[in-house]
Amino acid sequence: MKFKDTFKNFFQIEHFKKLVIAAGIFLAVIFIFLAGIFVGVEKARFSYGWGEHYYENFVDRRGPPPPFTNPDRDYMNAHGVFGEIIKIEGNNIILKNPDDTEVTITTDSQTVVKSRNQDLKLSDIKAGDKIVVIGSPNDQGQIQAKFIRMPSGMFPY
Amino acid sequence: MQLPSPDLYDRVIAKINYENKLLKLKRRVFLYAFGLLASSIASAPLLTKLYEDTSRSGFLEFLSLLFTDFQMVAFNLRDYSLSVLESIPATSFSLTLLLAAVFIFSYSKFSDSLMEMKKLRYH
Secondary structure, three states, X not given: OHHHHHHHHHHHOHHHHHHHHHHHHHHHHHHHHHHHHHHHHHHHHHHHHHHHOHHHHHHOOOOOOOOOOOOOOOOOOOOEEEEEEEEEEOOEEEEEOXXXXXXXXXXXXXXXXXXXXXXXXXXXXXXXXXXXXXXXXXXXXXXXXXXEEEOOOOOOO | OOOOOOOHHHHHXXXXXXXXXXXXXXXXXXXXXXXXXXXXXXXXXXXXXXXXXXXXXXXXXXXXXXHHOHHHHXXXXXXHHHHHHHHOOHHHHHHHHHHHHHHHHHHHHHHHHHHXXXXXXXX
């Protein structure tokens, strides 16, 4: 009888509400922490691939990868990039991002290119254009583009 | 010889209590005013850093795709979500949120303490 009352009171009193809130906050913190780890691993994996294949992608000769000597340089974004096109080679776009780092964007027939409300062809974009790219990283340290948006004056760069 | 009034003891104790409460309130007001001032001063460099990090990471550009190309975003939701998460300037963003929390907390407590100070009367 006493235990039953205690049990009943526990769920009625303020403590239960506080417990639920604390559990919610704890779960949110755990979720954010795990999301951070996941995103960090993705970025680190891509940066490693980018460094390993730097000479193949950008210099056309094999050699040791450039060391990450700049302490200010963070791991690179693996699923999205934006910046100015330096060069277009076939289906590959070499992009310079705001950190002054080159990134190779590979395209295929599935890649959608848009400017304003118009669908463009890959041949419509040229060196000097600024683009935003959404895609997925491959093992060669490149980003396979799924969507390319050319800014139409609304972007602040 | 004139005798002290019978409520002298109570009045002395009340005065001591009043002074104690006033001292505590003054300390609190000073502490929260310091919190307000410190967070206001720190906000300038921190907001500048947040702006720099945000524009360098491309966070705003990726976010704006949500409004200009919602269909494409929905179609490539996983890659889009990851690109937004990757570009969040986590350090400056969390520091700015922390600073905003300190400012709001200090302001709330500062105004509460001032109100309490106004209400405090010596009886």
